[in-house]
Amino acid sequence: MEKPDYTILVCGSFRAGGESQGVCHKKGSLSLLPYLEEELTSRGLSAAIAGTTCLKLCDQGPALVVQPQNWWFGGVDSEEAVDAILDGLEKGQPAPDYLL
């Protein structure tokens, strides 16, 4: 198995012992996963996507992290935000409008 070039963490507001309850989930963070997956494929980017527990950035969420760059983004609540982040990934620079 070939390892992906990137890991993209999307805050899913999961709690260790229960269901998603946090801000990012309420703002629809996980509803963007299909679009994110489609865009990664169409751009030929090799990335694994993971929904996470609360990333402790609730007041700036929905939060998304790109590794191994360690780029942390906030306000990722639209397809336009995903596009900007992936555009930046292709250019090697984090999208400034969403960078935390």
Ligand code: FES
């Ligand atoms: S619920 Fe997403 S950062 Fe806290």
